[in-house]
Amino acid sequence: MAHPDRRMRTLMLAAMLGGSMGHAALAQITDPDRRAAATEAQMTDDERFAMIYSIMGAATIIGMTPDPRLPAGIPMSAAYVGGVPRLGVPAQLQTDASMGVTNPGYRPDDKGATAFPSAILLGSSFNPAIARRVGEAIAREARARGFNILLAGGANLTSEVRNGRNYEYYAEDPWLTGVMAAEAVNGVQSQGVISTLKHYAANNFEHNRHWQDVIADRTGLREAELLGFQIAIERSQPGAIMCGYNKLNGDYLCGHDWLLNQVLKKDWGYRGWVMSDWGATPSWEFALKGLDQESGLQNDVSLWGAEAFTDKLRAAYRDGDFPKARLSDMVRRMLRSMYAVGVDKWGPAPRVDMAAHNAIALEGAREGIVLLKNDAAVLPLATDRPLKIAVIGGFAQKGVGSGTGSGAVLPVGGFAGELNIGGAHGRLGVARSLFLTPPAPVDELKKLLPAAEIEYDGAYTPAESALLAQRSDVAIVFAVRVEGEAFDLTDLSLPWGQDAVIDAVVAANPNTIVVLQTGNPVSMPWRDKVKGIVQAWFPGQAGATAIAEVLTGTVNPSGRTPITWPADLADTPRPTMPILATKWGAPVTLRFDEGAEVGYRWYAMTGRTPMYPFGHGLSYTTFDYSGLQLRGGDNVTVQLTVRNSGARAGADVPQHYLTRAPDGQRMRLLAFEKVTLEPGESKAVTLTGDPRLLGRYDERAGRWRLAAGDYEVMVGK
Numbered sequence: 001m002a003h004p005d006r007r008m009r010t011l012m013l014a015a016m017l018g019g020s021m022g023h024a025a026l027a028q029i030t031d032p033d034r035r036a037a038a039t040e041a042q043m044t045d046d047e048r049f050a051m052i053y054s055i056m057g058a059a060t061i062i063g064m065t066p067d068p069r070l071p072a073g074i075p076m077s078a079a080y081v082g083g084v085p086r087l088g089v090p091a092q093l094q095t096d097a098s099m100g101v102t103n104p105g106y107r108p109d110d111k112g113a114t115a116f117p118s119a120i121l122l123g124s125s126f127n128p129a130i131a132r133r134v135g136e137a138i139a140r141e142a143r144a145r146g147f148n149i150l151l152a153g154g155a156n157l158t159s160e161v162r163n164g165r166n167y168e169y170y171a172e173d174p175w176l177t178g179v180m181a182a183e184a185v186n187g188v189q190s191q192g193v194i195s196t197l198k199h200y201a202a203n204n205f206e207h208n209r210h211w212q213d214v215i216a217d218r219t220g221l222r223e224a225e226l227l228g229f230q231i232a233i234e235r236s237q238p239g240a241i242m243c244g245y246n247k248l249n250g251d252y253l254c255g256h257d258w259l260l261n262q263v264l265k266k267d268w269g270y271r272g273w274v275m276s277d278w279g280a281t282p283s284w285e286f287a288l289k290g291l292d293q294e295s296g297l298q299n300d301v302s303l304w305g306a307e308a309f310t311d312k313l314r315a316a317y318r319d320g321d322f323p324k325a326r327l328s329d330m331v332r333r334m335l336r337s338m339y340a341v342g343v344d345k346w347g348p349a350p351r352v353d354m355a356a357h358n359a360i361a362l363e364g365a366r367e368g369i370v371l372l373k374n375d376a377a378v379l380p381l382a383t384d385r386p387l388k389i390a391v392i393g394g395f396a397q398k399g400v401g402s403g404t405g406s407g408a409v410l411p412v413g414g415f416a417g418e419l420n421i422g423g424a425h426g427r428l429g430v431a432r433s434l435f436l437t438p439p440a441p442v443d444e445l446k447k448l449l450p451a452a453e454i455e456y457d458g459a460y461t462p463a464e465s466a467l468l469a470q471r472s473d474v475a476i477v478f479a480v481r482v483e484g485e486a487f488d489l490t491d492l493s494l495p496w497g498q499d500a501v502i503d504a505v506v507a508a509n510p511n512t513i514v515v516l517q518t519g520n521p522v523s524m525p526w527r528d529k530v531k532g533i534v535q536a537w538f539p540g541q542a543g544a545t546a547i548a549e550v551l552t553g554t555v556n557p558s559g560r561t562p563i564t565w566p567a568d569l570a571d572t573p574r575p576t577m578p579i580l581a582t583k584w585g586a587p588v589t590l591r592f593d594e595g596a597e598v599g600y601r602w603y604a605m606t607g608r609t610p611m612y613p614f615g616h617g618l619s620y621t622t623f624d625y626s627g628l629q630l631r632g633g634d635n636v637t638v639q640l641t642v643r644n645s646g647a648r649a650g651a652d653v654p655q656h657y658l659t660r661a662p663d664g665q666r667m668r669l670l671a672f673e674k675v676t677l678e679p680g681e682s683k684a685v686t687l688t689g690d691p692r693l694l695g696r697y698d699e700r701a702g703r704w705r706l707a708a709g710d711y712e713v714m715v716g717k
């Protein structure tokens with residue numbers, strides 16, 4: 001047996017000489033980069049070109065007919081890319097995404113997947129471990145269907161509070177976003193499925209996204225929007241990055257030399273590949289700007305009139321405008337990710353335990369529901385006596401609200417209801433529907449309150465709802481708002497006259513609780529009148545159960561809002577949003593002048609008071625902090641003791657913030673930890689942040705600067 005090193009050298013020599021090395025020999029090469037180089041060296045140009053574009057499956061929901069290049073018998077989904085069987089390179093079968101394996105009409109025989117809680121709810125959990133478990137479960141359900149690439153891992157910051165896709169993102173803060181997104185990716189990739197971090201970067205608003213130009217300064221991006229991606233990439237090495245639709249400072253994200261070649265590939269040393277979003281490749285020249293794969297190329301035909309990485313790129317290749325070395329690099333990036341994650345080593349598909357996945361969905365929903373207000377301890381509901389409970393509105397007799405667009409997950413057994421709103425908001429307007437995910441909150445409440453007299457009213461009119469509230473001990477009003485891809489909120493109000501219903505109900509019964517199911521903060525004209533407010537976000541198929549558990553105290557809520565709730569949009573960096581008035585297809589410019597001062601950082605800088613601050617969330621117990629100790633040096637570490645001073649078990653999230661640095665005031669979340677404590681139990685918590693959060697990024701020097709001197713920090717809830 002030749003000595004391993006000698007065998008390796010032989011293999012490499014053969015590879016470099018372009019000798020014919022079967023894929024069995026190639027598979028002997030353990031280092032992903034070396035194996036990628038050896039494999040790519042043996043590919044023909046046709047095989048290389050076949051890997052740098054993907055073909056979208058036929059989805060009835062947007063009226064797509066099957067592309068003739070799609071082989072028969074493959075599981076239809078977001079994208080298919082041919083492989084190279086003779087060299088052991090698997091085909092790429094790509095599916096959405098962060099809340100579960102989606103099926104917007106691709107596979108009529110697929111009876112549904114686990115609908116996990118939305119990313120912003122997981123962000124509210126401040127618990128990276130739950131993001132990992134969700135990622136693992138989605139990847140198992142993807143793999144069981146033959147999908148080896150999950151388009152999951154939304155890492156944009158929720159920096160614009162009207163953004164329709166905020167439900168798919170974790171937070172307005174880069175540290176929380178980076179840590180959560182990384183664990184989601186680690187969970188997915190632990191199952192041998194490639195995960196994709198998206199939508200890189202500064203894709204924080206949907207309106208006219210294909211013609212939207214975001215103006216934002218580079219330093220501000222480095223310290224916020226980009227830092228979230230950077231932390232996520234460092235902590236999870238996602239196999240792929242998806243660049244977004246819009247422009248940044250005049251250049252499309254998928255053809256952005258600075259974002260892709262300079263920041264991602266050079267500064268951060270990213271070795272995976274960059275795929276475009278679906279219809280985000282208007283030009284073959286994006287191949288020279290750092291884009292490695294054109295995705296769903298039919299969308300480029302419908303939007304820009306032509307495919308980019310097929311004939312046009314071939315012509316550029318023939319004319320010498322697209323160098324061979326670049327083509328090789330594009331392919332090697334994909335191959336190295338495949339080998340690093342192990343999509344070429346799949347054994348039999350893992351058994352999928354849907355009951356276990358539902359339990360994970362329930363755990364996530366329990367951890368991410370946020371108790372915003374609880375006056376006079378109106379919650380939890382008394383379970384020891386037969387209450388008369390009015391449950392009003394929000395289609396609570398059918399299910400919970402879900403986010404729409406490519407992230408929407410068809411649950412097993414289908415939706416409990418679907419109401420298409422449509423609208424002119426681009427092609428995905430057809431997908432702009434209220435999707436109700438079962439089970440029904442009313443039914444889940446009845447299970448936990450067998451002695452109670454629970455009656456449902458459909459909130460058809462305020463007056464009618466008030467009649468039921470009047471003769472009840474407590475009134476719970478459910479309020480829902482449809483949010484999702486391709487459209488944004490014009491303001492933060494609840495639709496369909498739900499505010500008037502809440503006003504009428506609380507006028508009839510002061511013991512009123514509002515349960516929200518939205519993807520963003522909400523304006524609440526009735527806030528001071530109601531006693532309790534719960535934000536359940538889009539909580540997935542176990543959401544109704546978790547809501548009932550929180551309302552009855554079966555579960556002690558521990559969510560903390562990962563996005564600031566404005567008292568008024570006038571307090572935000574964009575008091576008005578005039579571009580919303582532009583028709584679909586018209587170019588728009590959107591300014592992010594806040595730089596790195598996103599979300600809570602903006603409120604700290606401007607001194608304005610939000611309605612609910614980032615990190616806010618109440619509990620049914622109380623927590624005391626004591627024994628704060630500080631350690632300086634080249635970083636800042638705090639240590640404290642957290643004690644559950646109440647009468648029931650619960651979880652708290654002590655958060656460590658920078659409030660002032662030697663070179664000026666600035667607020668930065670440095671670290672957090674979720675601690676679960678029994679009544680009376682104490683726990684020492686040590687919180688050390690990433691030093692980059694203490695510093696400023698020097699774009700010219702290309703590095704972080706940490707000023708010497710005094711830093712002010714604080715620990716808060």
Ligand code: GLC
Nearest residue numbers: 078096097151198277278406
């Ligand atoms: C969509 C979304 C992206 C999704 C892709 C495939 O337009 O922007 O998040 O993964 O296309 O469906």
